Amino acid sequence: MPRGVPKEPRECLRCGQPFQVRCGYQKYCPPCQEPAQRERKRFYSRVYYRSHREQCIQTVRRSQERNPEWYERYLRLKREYEARKLERVVPLVIHHYSGGTFRCACCGESQRDFLTIDHVDGNAYKTSEALGIPRGGSELYRWLVRKGFPSGYAVLCMNCNVSKGKHGVCAHKLRIESVKHSVEKTSA
Numbered sequence: 001m002p003r004g005v006p007k008e009p010r011e012c013l014r015c016g017q018p019f020q021v022r023c024g025y026q027k028y029c030p031p032c033q034e035p036a037q038r039e040r041k042r043f044y045s046r047v048y049y050r051s052h053r054e055q056c057i058q059t060v061r062r063s064q065e066r067n068p069e070w071y072e073r074y075l076r077l078k079r080e081y082e083a084r085k086l087e088r089v090v091p092l093v094i095h096h097y098s099g100g101t102f103r104c105a106c107c108g109e110s111q112r113d114f115l116t117i118d119h120v121d122g123n124a125y126k127t128s129e130a131l132g133i134p135r136g137g138s139e140l141y142r143w144l145v146r147k148g149f150p151s152g153y154a155v156l157c158m159n160c161n162v163s164k165g166k167h168g169v170c171a172h173k174l175r176i177e178s179v180k181h182s183v184e185k186t187s188a
Helices: 030-051 053-066 068-097 124-131 137-146 158-167 171-187
Strands: 115-119 153-157
Touching: 030 053, 053 068, 068 115, 068 137, 068 153, 115 137, 115 158, 153 158, 158 171
Parallel strands: none
Antiparallel strands: 115 153
16 A cells, blocks of 8 residues: 555545545545546636636637638537436436426326426526526526436426416416306305
8 A cells, every 4th residue: 555545445425335445645536546536627617717718709709700611510519418418317307396297286197399398486586696596498407407306396297387387377376266256156
């Protein structure tokens, strides 16, 4: 064993499992080293971008001006890659939050193109501002998978979701309540 390496096992800072140290500064077990390095690199890239935003934007613009064909190809390939990635993520999320039924929780719509994720409490804007949670779109789906499908979300069709956002309650439930209310008036 190399000099300066502790003989007792350490606890991984990422997963909490004990592991045998190979060098003195090792903080992560072997399975966690690569993901931890990616997280650290992503974090420092964000920090660098925030502190050098104008410089980064100018660098991208210069590369766009030097080789516009390459940049167009890059954007096209990136869009295709993101679309393929989203094709895998969206069904996972819809499957989880619909309980495997792929149906709207309100009206029972089963056409997959119409299904979307709803913030159950209706607090998308507040939580996205406070916690940095994406409000919707592909970022929300990816975030839900990364965080292990947290509670507070449900599957609704676009009609029910928009109606709930506009009125606070889905139009189907509004219609049912208005029918109940009119029946009560006529019977009284």
